[in-house]
């Protein structure tokens with residue numbers, strides 16, 4: 001099945017691994033691939049048009065904390081600071097856990113257990129991976 005979203009580049013212009021290119025067998029590679037979908041999704045959600053900070057979330061800024069895009073922007077900023085090539089498993093699982101919360105909260109009640117939309121499928125594999133990590 002063809003994925004809807006295409007390979008993108010992050011703010012620094014570094015290429016991230018494609019979701020479909022899951023040839024990496026390492027757990028960090030798998031985690032980095034899984035983080036691509038929420039990255040893409042949240043980037044679509046967050047509107048940086050009126051952002052004074054160019055999308056760099058700053059905890060010390062009242063404007064950031066009160067921003068309607070607070071959760072997504074904070075996550076994107078955090079992810080930007082993680083280098084998938086050198087990141088630890090716990091860094092990546094931490095980011096994945098937050099992403100699951102975000103994507104899960106974003107899903108409407110219409111999504112049933114056996115729903116096969118992209119977000120539901122992503123949630124399913126992301127949760128599976130977390131479960132396999134906590135064993």
Ligand SMILES: [Zn+2]
Nearest residue numbers: 111115117120
């Ligand atoms: Zn669904």
